Amino acid sequence: xxxxxCNFPLNPRFALRPRSQTAARSTRIFARAENESSRSxxxxxxxSVLRFTFALPYFGKFLKGSEVEKRxxxxxxxxxxxxxxxxxxxxxxxxxxxxxxxxxxxxxxxVMISIQGELCVRGxxxxxxxMSKAQLHDWFKRKVDEIGLADVKETLYFPQYAGSALSxxxxxxxxxxxxxxxxxxxxxxxxxxxGFLLVASTAGYAYSDKDRAWIGAMADKFRG
Amino acid sequence: MEAAxxxxxxxxxxxxxxxxxxxxxxxxxxSSSQEPKSYRGPKPSKNLVADFVSRxxxxxxxxxxxxxxxxxxxxxxxxxVSGIAPVADASSSQSRADLLAxxxxxxxxxxxxxxxxxxxxxxxxVEPQGVDCKVLEPNLPPSILSELLxxxxxxxxxxxxxxxxxxxxxICLLQIGMAAKSPDVNQAVLVNTAKLMTGSVYRGxxxxxxxxxLANLSLYPGRSELPFLPPNTQAVILQPLGDKGIAVIGGNxxxxxxxxxxxxxxFSSCSLEKTNRTxxxxxxxxxxxxxxxxxxxxx
Numbered sequence: 001x002x003x004x005x006c007n008f009p010l011n012p013r014f015a016l017r018p019r020s021q022t023a024a025r026s027t028r029i030f031a032r033a034e035n036e037s038s039r040s041x042x043x044x045x046x047x048s049v050l051r052f053t054f055a056l057p058y059f060g061k062f063l064k065g066s067e068v069e070k071r072x073x074x075x076x077x078x079x080x081x082x083x084x085x086x087x088x089x090x091x092x093x094x095x096x097x098x099x100x101x102x103x104x105x106x107x108x109x110x111v112m113i114s115i116q117g118e119l120c121v122r123g124x125x126x127x128x129x130x131m132s133k134a135q136l137h138d139w140f141k142r143k144v145d146e147i148g149l150a151d152v153k154e155t156l157y158f159p160q161y162a163g164s165a166l167s168x169x170x171x172x173x174x175x176x177x178x179x180x181x182x183x184x185x186x187x188x189x190x191x192x193x194x195g196f197l198l199v200a201s202t203a204g205y206a207y208s209d210k211d212r213a214w215i216g217a218m219a220d221k222f223r224g
Numbered sequence: 225m226e227a228a229x230x231x232x233x234x235x236x237x238x239x240x241x242x243x244x245x246x247x248x249x250x251x252x253x254x255s256s257s258q259e260p261k262s263y264r265g266p267k268p269s270k271n272l273v274a275d276f277v278s279r280x281x282x283x284x285x286x287x288x289x290x291x292x293x294x295x296x297x298x299x300x301x302x303x304x305v306s307g308i309a310p311v312a313d314a315s316s317s318q319s320r321a322d323l324l325a326x327x328x329x330x331x332x333x334x335x336x337x338x339x340x341x342x343x344x345x346x347x348x349x350v351e352p353q354g355v356d357c358k359v360l361e362p363n364l365p366p367s368i369l370s371e372l373l374x375x376x377x378x379x380x381x382x383x384x385x386x387x388x389x390x391x392x393x394x395i396c397l398l399q400i401g402m403a404a405k406s407p408d409v410n411q412a413v414l415v416n417t418a419k420l421m422t423g424s425v426y427r428g429x430x431x432x433x434x435x436x437x438l439a440n441l442s443l444y445p446g447r448s449e450l451p452f453l454p455p456n457t458q459a460v461i462l463q464p465l466g467d468k469g470i471a472v473i474g475g476n477x478x479x480x481x482x483x484x485x486x487x488x489x490x491f492s493s494c495s496l497e498k499t500n501r502t503x504x505x506x507x508x509x510x511x512x513x514x515x516x517x518x519x520x521x522x523x
Contacts, residue, residue, distance in 0.1 A: 039318065042302055046321055049295045049328045052288075056335055059284060062277035065344035090367075097495055105487050148263040158268050168265060205274075210382060214488060217378030 061205070069176075069203040071107035077124040077172030082136050084118035095120035098218050102199055106215070107206045110172060114150060114195040115183065115222050117141070123200075124172045143170045149180065149196050156180040157212065159205040177206035181219045195222065285339040292332030299325045349476045352386050352402040354454035357412035359399040372398045375492055382488070384480035385473050387453050390496070391417050392469030401474070402454050413452045423449035429462045429470060436462040437486055439479045450474075461486065463493045471496070
């Protein structure tokens with residue numbers, strides 16, 4: 001049995017590296033990770049500021065004193081003026097006056113007033129042409145029944161009316177705001193007039209608080 | 225569906241004297257117009273952003289300044305601690321991103337400053353000094369009475385109106401709302417129509433036949449011709465009612481009546497004047513309906 005003594009120095013391939021090299025390498029890895037995370041934070045901050053900046057014009061629309069969108073006449077739709085023939089002259093005059101004031105003094109392009117089922121319709125509406133006044137009145141009555149507008153008991157305001165799949169196709173294309181004011185004061189009182197007042201506009205957010213208060217006051221004229 | 229349910233609940237009772245027949249009981253067909261159908265349209269949704277901005281107008285106006293300032297500081301701080309050389313070049317992606325962020329921050333700051341500078345001035349309403357009064361001309365027909373009271377209610381709800389006086393044919397038909405307090409007794413100062421009609425304010429309105437809006441009443445010497453209004457009335461509209469009457473509308477806010485309010489008063493005066501006139505005229509020939517920019521036509 002023989003023992004061989006190694007005279008050459010030990011040079012293991014898998015020996016541990018020196019501490020300084022390890023520390024430098026780990027520091028570089030840590031710094032790179034830190035840089036990436038701070039860059040990511042900075043990106044998130046930039047994106048947040050960018051989103052907020054883009055949202056500013058939308059916020060500005062609702063500030064007091066902001067410019068009100070102007071109405072435009074609908075490109076399609078018929079201009080009509082229909083009053084039920086079975087109401088008295090005095091009420092006819094009042095309805096004509098009220099619809100005129102609403103069209104003139106607000107950005108309304110279409111107005112409908114219903115009092116106990118009798119209608120006054122004025123403005124631009126999406127109704128069939130070539131119909132007599134009586135036929136138009138009956139047509140509007142049917143549409144109102146389909147929607148169930150006579151059953152509305154609280155005010156409805158759609159400042160950004162997007163149109164629906166239901167029977168509101170009577171409103172002209174381009175309608176952006178709709179406001180419905182019921183004439184029913186108390187559902188238990190049957191002697192009070194019932195009905196509604198509907199106004200529509202081609203401008204978005206067309207009816208401010210003041211406009212709605214004024215429309216409510218107009219509705220009071222017919223509420224009795 | 226409601227009509228069907230109604231039909232199912234109604235049944236004609238059988239007449240016991242009648243010979244029984246094999247025919248089934250007849251039902252009353254309920255007309256759909258008797259009972260309104262339930263509303264099947266869309267329901268309005270709440271716009272939380274619009275509500276928040278409307279309620280917190282001042283805070284929202286200054287918000288872009290805070291956001292812009294904070295993002296500016298954040299960019300500078302990040303630049304300082306990240307160890308990047310403080311040079312204003314766009315050689316590295318980090319520098320370019322910082323430049324963009326600075327631009328956005330400055331945009332926000334400037335937007336906030338613009339919003340604050342164009343904020344509408346808020347004018348505080350003034351509580352009228354006087355007493356509540358409601359004086360109506362006796363023997364008024366019910367139609368005129370209801371019209372006058374409706375006019376008052378609509379003005380009270382929709383505008384800053386606190387006092388309303390209507391004089392027609394030399395008679396004060398209505399004095400309602402707040403009125404000046406008489407120094408001798410704890411009562412309202414009533415309208416002296418003779419004195420009012422001889423005053424320069426009244427004659428001026430009738431000469432011009434147009435509405436007169438005194439936006440800041442304290443600046444006008446003609447204030448003394450309206451002693452029935454509370455002494456601290458801020459704004460007044462003098463609206464002629466045809467050729468025979470005038471409506472005096474007092475408000476509690478300087479420049480409180482907007483242009484749409486003034487137009488509304490003009491139209492309301494048409495209605496009041498029509499009611500007060502005794503002669504019957506076709507409404508469609510009334511001057512108020514002469515201006516038809518849509519050319520609505522007649523019903």
